[in-house]
Amino acid sequence: MRLLFCVTGLARCPYCDHTFPIKTVDQVIERIQSLPLGTVVEIRTPVVKIYGEDYPYLFAQLRSRGYRSLVIDGQRYDSGEAIQLDEQCKYTIEAVLDRLIVQEDMRASLEATLQNGMRIGEGFLSFELSHPLDALSPERLAQFYGDFACPDHHVAMRDLEPYYFSFNDPDSACKTCGGLGMVLQADPRLLVVNPRKSIRQGGLSNTFLSVKHPYKYTLLYSLARHYGFSLDMPFGDLPEKAKQVIFYGTAGEKIELLDPPDAPRRAAQVGQRIAYEG
Incomplete structure (x- = not known):
């Protein structure tokens, strides 16, 4: 065939x-x-x-x-x-x-x-x-x-x-699923622990973005400062633009990583400019 x-x-x-x-x-x-x-x-x-x-x-x-x-x-x-x-x-x-x-x-x-x-x-x-x-x-x-x-x-x-x-040949298999017929993709709804809590209070899953992790907190703080949203507002009340940035990234735009004043310790990446991918 x-x-x-x-x-x-x-x-x-x-x-x-x-x-x-x-x-x-x-x-x-x-x-x-x-x-x-x-x-x-x-x-x-x-x-x-x-x-x-x-x-x-x-x-x-x-x-x-x-x-x-x-x-x-x-x-x-x-x-x-x-x-x-x-x-x-x-x-x-x-x-x-x-x-x-x-x-x-x-x-x-x-x-x-x-x-x-x-x-x-x-x-x-x-x-x-x-x-x-x-x-x-x-x-x-x-x-x-x-x-x-x-x-x-x-x-x-x-x-x-x-x-x-040949669906299972590495050179001809689907580049997205590798010939398996399925892909793994994060569902944003499952990353929100409690929409009534703010990000600082733990409204998001710790495996995604956590205020207790130096780099993740630095990233969250920098995103909030750059795009003008609050880490103390209930996550469900955040503007859709803020949620879009948190889940799906900055669309190639680079932001400067700022040092949060209340961070337990300074992240090594502070001062760098990165494009957050979500």
């Missing part, structure tokens, strides 16, 4: 659901080498964060694999920068794998780039073309992408492998 899927399967653009034929690595190389000599080809691969990860972790993973240049919603970044993204929002993120100039003796380097990139982007690659002498007319570009990739997002896909359809 998996072999049948490989033979009959069609690729769909991950951005617009446009269908296009699946190509082997050799076919991709031949298509690129058909371009005029001197054409600059930037090869990218789409990347996404999975459940339980955050964007800094995703960027650190890309850096560890040697990919520093990113394109996020059309804007270029260095993965070593402090990129501020809202953890609750989705972005179009692409890792730049390589930037090549079409020439006659480029097959070996191009093949290595394609093979490595397809492991990151689950078989998807995108190609952005330019030419210093403007030798690429709109008609030539349309011909290149034609039956090869999505005409709008320039995404192509390599040939399918049988293991792509």
